[in-house]
Amino acid sequence: MNSRILPLAAFLLLLGLLLVGLRIADKKTQIPSPLIDKPVPAFDLPVLGKAEQRMSAESFLGKPYVVNFWGSWCVTCRAEHPVITELSRMGVVDIVGLNFRDEEQDAMAWLRRFGDPYSVSLVDYDGRTSIDFGVYAAPETFLVDASGKIVFKHLGEMTMEVIETEILPRLASMESGS
């Protein structure tokens, strides 16, 4: 009796592990960011199109904002562009574009061609700031609260669903002061 149940139990256990593994397999590429609930990494970057003007993390304190890492070389950025534009059109939050590893002319041309949803775009030419943000793909989008704390990160293409289920509720709860 026992000698039959034991292998069966072991088999079921392995089967369970397999199912769990299959479940998380497609989420595996989404690495949870250690930056959630941490202050925004310090940065001090030139403004796209106005090289003499610089902005730092402190410039944005006092109001929640979205940081969207993009580049003219990034195909998915183009795909999510209408969604970012829609978020900008809602007027609920400022979107700071972080143009990284890009040439200024290419970036400007990209914005001219598709439209500029950003309240401002900063230039991270060598990608240092993107490393500080732990960015390893493009696009990546961060939601920062008024105190400069990162509250949410989305990896890859932004969708209306993510805006509605993740970003808007967080913005609403920030406004109600909780």
Add this chain to the structure above:
Amino acid sequence: MKSSKLILAFLALTLSVMALAQQAPVQEPMVFATYEQEQRFKKLTEELRCLVCQNQNLADSDALLAHDLKSEVHEMLLAGRTDDQIKQFMVERYGDFVLYRPPVQKNTYVLWLGPLLLLLGGAWILHINIKKRAQLLNTKTTDGENS
């Protein structure tokens, strides 16, 4: 004739894919102050994961991000940071996942202790089986004596 065209098309395709894979510029050789530093660099980049390719370490990867992270490690080494400080720098940005050897902590106990437990479990089953067989053998031999 048709097949040779097909082969040509295939070759052209592989070539273009290869061109994509080689997009990252050739990395300039890194200069180290000491041999010891170079060894530490090698060891560190072998233990750090390339996050773009995920199943490759920084040393093996030729992705753009891997290049940048390698230069980052190189700079920190030259600046005199310790291995732990460099790993800490990476973990703060990319999480534990960046380490090929996960740290022993609460959420990785199963990972580290699991194999040991399995081994112990196996040994236990083996022990019981051996005991059973010995008993069986014993009863058989006593049976044999009786008959």
